[in-house]
């Protein structure tokens with residue numbers, strides 16, 4: 248498959264995400280924030296970083312980038328979209344996913360290897376994992392505290408839309424230890440930790456993140 252990776256001004260992890268896409272067996276297509284062209288890709292990754300300097304709120308300005316008009320429209324038609332960290336922030340700012348991401352409860356930037364449980368594998372990004380598989384991937388952010396109103400939390404939990412949950416440590420005060428969620432249809436997934444940094448032995452972070460990039464090949468949701 249051809250997987251687009253969007254670069255915004257201040258994006259940090261686009262090259263790692265492209266590399267992870269290739270390791271996952273796909274072609275990586277660089278997409279530019281200022282373009283209105285998705286180049287016919289089969290899926291899109293919004294990578295991590297500090298787009299637009301994290302001004303206003305993380306992701307709040309990126310949401311208005313020209314490419315996001317196309318991403319939002321295509322996501323509505325079922326295009327698989329994965330937002331990692333800053334990408335997750337952009338997805339909630341774009342209202343493709345519910346809730347919001349606030350400053351970490353301890354008010355400091357955090358960088359650690361984080362244990363997660365993949366609770367929903369019925370998405371194009373998590374199909375390669377067993378349900379409730381436990382993985383460890385890097386986590387690094389300043390605004391990773393997932394919050395939502397009671398009704399939204401109840402719906403996410405009741406309908407099984409929590410994709411990943413923090414285990415052992417809640418690193419940022421996220422409600423219900425939520426690390427990642429999906430939309431109703433399952434094509435849009437947002438995740439605060441970074442699977443793209445755990446896709447090859449060279450980096451020393453293990454291979455637990457690779458499933459996010461091989462899942463597309465599973466085909467069930469393509």
Ligand SMILES: NC(=O)CC[C@H](N)C(=O)O
Pocket residue numbers: 294295296297298301305331332333334387388389390391
């Ligand atoms: N790693 C990232 O993508 C960082 C996201 C965001 N800029 C934050 O600090 O919360």
